[in-house]
Amino acid sequence: MKLLRNKIIILVSIASLVSVGIITFIHLYFSSSVERIKRSYAESQVQLLQNHIIANSAITTDALIYLSENKDIQPCQIEKNGLPQDIGDRLAMAGFSFVIITKPGFSPIAGFPKDDEGIYKMIPADRHIFNKALSDGKVTMYYQWKNDSLFELSAIAVPGCVQSKTDSIGAWIIAGRYMNEELTDRLIMQIPGRISVQRTPEASGSYFNTKTNVFISILPLYGWDNLPAASLRIETQPEIMEVLSVQQKSLLIILIVMISAFLVFIYMYLNRYYILPLRLVSLALKQKDPEYIRMISDTDPDFNSLQNMLINVFNQERLLSDMMKRRSSDHMNSFHAAILSKISEAVYATDHKGTITYWNKAAEDLYGTTEPDAISKIAQVLIKNKWKNPEEEQHMTESLRSSGIWQGRFIQELPDGSEINVEASISCLYDNNDNLLGHLTIVRKPYR
Structure with missing residues (x-):
């Protein structure tokens, strides 16, 4: 009897160890899933920020293409007649702050506003380096600082002018718009969080601040030389991450409670139907008293007989029900066929x-x-x-x-x-x- 009791104790111990292992596995698996969600969220924030910048710049790109197709903006016409009188209104409608028309080597031909000499400092300094950074489309965009203000510049190549004749070498129309407040104000309505423009560029990426529970995503903005000129920094504290943390703790507590309840149930069940009967049998053998054996009601052989009888009854009932359904189905098919x-x-x-x-x-x-x-x-x-x-x-x-x-x-x-x-x-x-x-x-x- 002692050997059987020891085996039951070993069984309970193994069940406890397995339960602890299951809790540990589920907790680690859920934790890794939460980390993957965090990484995916951080990557999506960078992609979302980049998509919003592209979407907000699409209007100005189309406006620059339309502006470059006007004949009175072409270099030859400007050298003859100067900039149109309504150039300021055109730029305002297109969302630009200024425009510069240059020769193929980026020597300025004309610019608006005329009295703003600072805009010419945002022209690319090296044509060869700029040519390597050209976009696959018609318009090439880059970012440039003017004092403490960040500008988004769009450049498009147009036919140049040599000796007052149109030339295919190509000139440039460069239009810019002030981006600091505009970019932050637009994006903050579409992306929850805090967005700021940093003069010191940082590498693209995302990371999570565990102390403040804040996601920080960095998106660099490139200049005419294809080097980072500034960077956007977005700080978000999404509610979903807080919910996941709470759910993770709640899941761990629930698992511990469930496993504890399971182990208590196993112990009570084994104690009631195995350990206690074994003790009673042991007492009956020691005391030589059959009353201890009669106390073990679940070992009565009639229980097995009753169980077998019920199984037979259920099997017969199921068989009879199947026969009745089959007969009814055959009768209905015959009835339909007769009709x-x-x-x-x-x-x-x-x-x-x-x-x-x-x-x-x-x-x-x-x-x-x-x-x-x-x-x-x-x-x-x-x-x-x-x-x-x-x-x-x-x-x-x-x-x-x-x-x-x-x-x-x-x-x-x-x-x-x-x-x-x-x-x-x-x-x-x-x-x-x-x-x-x-x-x-x-x-x-x-x-x-």
Whole structure:
């Protein structure tokens, strides 16, 4: 008896160790999932910020392309007539703060505002370096500081002018807009958090501040030389991360409570049905008193007999129920077949492959084919349906696919080779899972 009790104790110990292992595994797995969510969220913030910048710059890009197509903005016209009088209004409508027209080597031809000499300092200093940073599209964007203000500049190449004639070497139109407040004000409405523009550029990336529970994402903004000129810094404290942290702690507590309850249940169950009976048997053997054995009610052999009897009763009941259902189903099928056999119209059914599965008496009379000869035949081979035009056949196919029923007229070629005009109704047959079982066709007598 002592050996059995020791084995039960070992079983409880193993269950405890396994439970602790399960708790540890679930906790570690959930923690790793939370970390993956955090990393994905941080990466999505950078991508979202970049997409918003592209979207906000798309309008000015289109505006610059439209502006460059105006003939009075072309370098040749500007050298002759100067900038148009309404250039300020055009720039304001396009969202630009200034514009510069340069020669191919970035020597300025004209600029607006005329009295702002600082705008010329934002022209690329080296044409060769700038050419390496050109965008794949028409417009190349870069960022440049002017004092403490950040500007977004858009450059587009246009035909140049040599000796007052249009030249294909190319000149440049560079338009800029003030970005510091505008960028922050626009993006803060679309991205929850705090966005700031930093003069000292930082590498692109994201990280999580565990002390403040804040996600920090950095997106660099590049200058004309394809080097970072500034960077955007976004700090967010999403509620979902706080919820995940709370859920992680709650899950750990729930797991500990559940495992503890499970271990208590296992101990009580084993104590009631195994340890206690073993103690009673041991006492009965030591005291030589059979009353201890009679106290073990669950070891009564009648319990097994009753259990076996109930299993047999349930099996017999299930068998009887299946027989009654089968008999009822067979009776109903016979009843339906009897009804169809009395219908004056020809009725036949096919499975989803087109094989005939039912053929009533009226069908025998109409087509001159008995039921045994028709069953298992392909309907389209035994009775060929013909149409006056392909559109009618296409209409039938679409009607069956959409509504499951079709009514109309067509020509049928009988097994003897003769043809008759018929009016038919075809219905789709489905099972309980809406899978197509076949079709039911009702054909009325030929009309003239």
